[in-house]
Amino acid sequence: MTAEVPRPALRPALRPARMWPRDVLKVGVVGLRTRPMRAFLSALGIAIGISAMVAVVGISSSSRADLDRTLSELGTNLLTVSPGTTMTGEQARLPVEAEAMVGRIAPVESVSAIGRVADADVYRTGKIPKAETNGIATYAVRTGLPATVGVEVRSGTWLNAATASYPATVLGAITAQRLGIGHAGPDTQVMVGGVWFTVVGILAPTPLAPELDTAALVGWPVAESRLGFDGRPTVVYTRSRDAQVEAVAQVLGATANPEAPNEVDVSRPSDALAAKQAADAAFTGLLLGVGGVALLVGGVGVANTMVISVLERRGEIGLRRSLGATRGQIRTQFLAESLLLSALGGVAGALLGVAVTAGYVTSVSWSVVIPVWAVLGGVGATLVIGVLAGLYPAIRASRLSPTEALTQP
Structure with a gap:
């Protein structure tokens, strides 16, 4: 009867380090700081679209508020x-x-x-x-x-x-x-x-x-x-x-x-002013469409920046994958960069739109009326644009294998 040789205990598989929100923010900021001019130009496209939308809504709302005040004072009867x-x-x-x-x-x-x-x-x-x-x-x-x-x-x-x-x-x-x-x-x-x-x-x-x-x-x-x-x-x-x-x-x-x-x-007579108000609303819709196109162009710029970033940083992606980074972490990194880029443009555009609205409305002696939904909606739209623009580059980066990323120039 032979004695059984004890088998060595199996070591539990090592789990990849978890990326906390602070870590995601750090890697996202580093990605933007390495290419500041490109990041600035991409954020500028987003900012122009958002500022145009906020300014159009703000000026139109201020104009309608002034017209409503006039109608209220003069009466519609x-x-x-x-x-x-x-x-x-x-x-x-x-x-x-x-x-x-x-x-x-x-x-x-x-x-x-x-x-x-x-x-x-x-x-x-x-x-x-x-x-x-x-x-x-x-x-x-x-x-x-x-x-x-x-x-x-x-x-x-x-x-x-x-x-x-x-x-x-x-x-x-x-x-x-x-x-x-x-x-x-x-x-x-x-x-x-x-x-x-x-x-x-x-x-x-x-x-x-x-x-x-x-x-x-x-x-x-x-x-x-x-x-x-x-x-x-x-x-x-x-x-x-x-x-x-x-x-x-x-x-x-x-x-x-x-x-x-x-x-x-x-x-x-007040019907004529109400018709003018309706015409202003239609014109506002047209201008919002123009602002939306500008925002779309800015989103394409962000997507282009992120795709080029993936191509230029294959070595970094391969090194991170070799050190144990998962595909999900790579996706998170590039999505974070895209979101940060869009958020910077969105916040800057919202502030610029508010400033333009306040300057113009003050010059014509109207009350400044800027709907909160316009500012928050503009910033929210940039985050959606950031996700959509960064989704494909992030998925593409996560699918690169470590050997492929390290061997390709």
Whole structure:
């Protein structure tokens, strides 16, 4: 009987060293530091795309916020009534009683009107040729117009019960500019329809009633007594309760001109601004598409950098594999480099986009509005780009065998 020879105990297989997040960050940084110029140019492509996207969203959001603020201040319950065309294609006319009849509609909170004064051209002096009207119209106005339309006086005062009966005028913003008048005062006069009128006020721009910007506004009584005004309103402005705006719009035409309601145009000026806002949103989408293309180009640059990095660092890859690095660790290393490269470009681009937005918005006196989702989404998009751009190079690097990587030049 033979004794059994004891077998030596088997040693447990050595496990590869685990790469902690700090180690992954270190190897990723080393890879970028060895080729700083290439890394900078690749990150710059990402930064341009992100900054463009953030700036477009920021500027558009600031513009829309300013427009929303303007609409909120002026109100969206303003409706206007103006003459349309007759069945024969001629210009229709509103009846003299149109303003009073519109004021009887129950939900209407305030009403005011202006009337075009024919043959009442406006001149700075009496020596200007009659043909050079400069596109300025003369309107007879009610004293309650500012409360209904929301006009603001930039210089001087608005017409009151006294000045509306005397040769006094308030100039629109563009009218004052064309006439070269910077401020109102008792010594500032213009000729309206051959009569000298004192400029008592100058308006600020009126977005919801642009016809006032290019007009000289005179009181209703003096227009009838001195300028031959026939008393017919050209535009009737109404303010209604918000919940009843649509209902009022449906009856305005028939109320303003019961004999010919089809010859009346009813409009909501705020809809034009809302349409402008929609157009700005569409334009923003276009610009975002351009920013997305720039971001894609930056991602291609990162992918190109990482592929070339794999080709140039075969010796390093082979040495690491010979020392026990696994394929997963090699993949992690190159993915980390790609992510770091994209993250640097993303953060730099987001900061640049914020700076561009703040600079532009401040220059046009808007409030700076930069959505948080735009900044975070931009940085997040760069991380996705980094993963996609570094995935193929990382897989390719991990598939290199140690002997192949060390023997190839």
